[in-house]
Amino acid sequence: MPRPAPSAFPLTRLVRSSLPLQEQLYARIRSAIAKGQLRPGEKLPSARTMASALGVARGTVDMAFMRLAGEGYLLARGPAGTIVSPALSIDRPVARTVPARISESVEAASDARPFQMGLPALDLFPRALWARLTSRAAKQLAGPALSYPEILGLPELRTAIASYLAVSRGVSCSAAQIIVTGGYQSGLGLIAQALLSPGDPVWFEEPGYVFARQVLQAASAQPVPIPVDGQGMDVEAGFGAAPQARLAVVTPAHHSALGVALSLARRQRLLAWAASAGAWVVEDDYDGEFHYVGRKLPALKSLDAADRVIYAGSFSKTLFPGLRLGYLVVPRQLLPRFAETKSVTTRGEPTLGQKTVADFIVEGHFGRHLKRMRGLYAQRREALATALREVFGERLSMTVEPGGMHLLARFAGAASDVELVRRAARHGLSPTALSTQYLGRSRDSGLLLGFTNVVEERAPALARTLARAIG
């Protein structure tokens, strides 16, 4: 049976069914992109052409295009037409936070895509326990608990987070310093709104986490790329590039792309700079819990004698992303400003989710869950690393850092990492190209391979598929 040409988007007519035409078209385009029939950067037929070929109204095509553009699949270029987002082999798989499908109405539910970054193991989340705690909390919702939540967060959750941080991340803070947010992105937005003025320079890891950079750019701040080497962000380079920066954003536990830890010496230099320059440091500790060799490092915040670090935690990696909850630990002197900023931007986070998380922590489930995931991720990481070494042999160069949620693999004599990602996508794999994590010209390349959802038994087959894909 002949395989369809790689760029052949099926322009066969849509048929009226229980699924609206627009939904059908949406699903068809998305599926074509997922299968590699439509490739990043490829131009789509015009909406008019497509409407005519598919036998639907022009508006139907427009709506599907707009929805896909909104979700990052397509990019509208005005008169130049609509293309598949070039960032698809870049931003999207790169992101720790690729939105997954949740609606069975559009297409069949699927689990995390192989090698997708930034998701916890969705298959082994304690769903029944979580449902039980949620049900109990829902039954308790009454009177005032139905009303507006406290803006800074449910007091019992703030208390629970403060206790957890003291025990598990070496962070000593009061519950009053905890601000519950709708996740890291919202938290960073709050930080930017509270502290930054348009044009303010911000030290940002290069390579670095794309979504965080976008939040800063949306706030009209100016991320200044600071190189990352084997010891994490090169703080000395920051002094040279932007000594007057107002903020530095770092992932000290395991760098968001390279997986390296920020060395103790650099931690101290960073904190000393912040104290003397009157600057602030955002610690994005998204995966600090996931350390497999030796003891995990305490948070940067634990060294923060001068109270210059805003610690950002997320339940997206430690529980699940659909919860949309995270938190900040805010230096005391910034509390009034953050409280005021938060109160004019939101009316607080949903009560039920906050209550459920608080119960989950207080009743000891959280600690047990993290311990279990640590063990599981260590196994999955080892299984994938072993499988890759066996399949690729000498071609593979891979530094396995002691923690994190992905591996960084380089293949001798291979095409560019963006091209490798493109080829892998055609085989249903979703690795991320390291080169796309740079704001400036990329200086390194390789494949970032999320392992948290790679079941051990499947690791050899996935490694073989990857080998076939990248040739």
Place this chain on the structure above:
Amino acid sequence: MPRPAPSAFPLTRLVRSSLPLQEQLYARIRSAIAKGQLRPGEKLPSARTMASALGVARGTVDMAFMRLAGEGYLLARGPAGTIVSPALSIDRPVARTVPARISESVEAASDARPFQMGLPALDLFPRALWARLTSRAAKQLAGPALSYPEILGLPELRTAIASYLAVSRGVSCSAAQIIVTGGYQSGLGLIAQALLSPGDPVWFEEPGYVFARQVLQAASAQPVPIPVDGQGMDVEAGFGAAPQARLAVVTPAHHSALGVALSLARRQRLLAWAASAGAWVVEDDYDGEFHYVGRKLPALKSLDAADRVIYAGSFSKTLFPGLRLGYLVVPRQLLPRFAETKSVTTRGEPTLGQKTVADFIVEGHFGRHLKRMRGLYAQRREALATALREVFGERLSMTVEPGGMHLLARFAGAASDVELVRRAARHGLSPTALSTQYLGRSRDSGLLLGFTNVVEERAPALARTLARAIG
């Protein structure tokens, strides 16, 4: 028994108990404010004095102050000391959205305060049904549903909202035009971020909804007060004041303070202006469902042939505020811009709450609940109006508008409305002063009395208490 002097804040020592000292102090100050022992504008003893008198560390007092400042109870004036927020008789009870307490750890749970504005009837929310749907949805959360939600909202919720709006608000839109938000404030923030540049003039109702104005100001937009009369916002005055405005924000169903509807002639003028000026109109339809005399008016959006209206709905009034969900209906041409803006500011809203609301709507509970609340609010409104007329007789001047969630009462020969609110607060009542809803110099005064939580049998007693309070 002698009553304590009105301004006597109890400076008796705090005793170490299971409740941390800071929590105790926090609760004591808040309770003193609630009881009128500490009055809006009143200066508190210095933190040092208070720490010494209470026998606690200075830091403990600071933390309690900061928390209360963050929640809007106190205002730090630097060297001039800390005062009880003058806005307490202003912003806070004025707000449709006063945060209620949800933590039993801080103080006993209490229901809505008498006459508090902007809350649905918390006593008659179908809690058991809601808990059942939540439990069911929680049990179904698996695999991809645990992952990142779709940024614009759960597809089945967007579809359910579009169907509801068509039937109930006369709004014809596609599910693709619905963007699920974390409530009206977040939605308006999204609108501001997507459409406004610093300094952009925005028509804003005068008087108007304080929290919405704050969102615009936080986005560096410039709200231009446009007077409201018996026919709603005076659109002609807008032409004079700021013909080049980029946006107009209106509450056309029942004005957020005066309760009047925007007349049909003005609706048409407003839409024609928006179309010709290339401006956008935000329709805040927070209480459009609550209309008691005759048929409720269709939404302004239903007349919007030129697609210039961004419709904003909230589940805070139709379900409950602790849910933190609302939605926008976005004109088609703005969809890509809104989708992009939303994707850099949040990663979507929590899946569980969205699923529960979708089920609640689709299974017909939403329609029944709204109908039931409409009947209930009509009774509570009638009972309160009758009680006020009986108690105050000729002194009372009150226009009972055909819809809304509060009454506007004026009392002949009375003190200023701010003073009346202050007196009422001492009797545990929480009316809102109309004069505080103005951005410029207030031109009108009166008491706004939320009736949705006034149980019929209690209405006469509450009216008598109000009479005693205001003298």
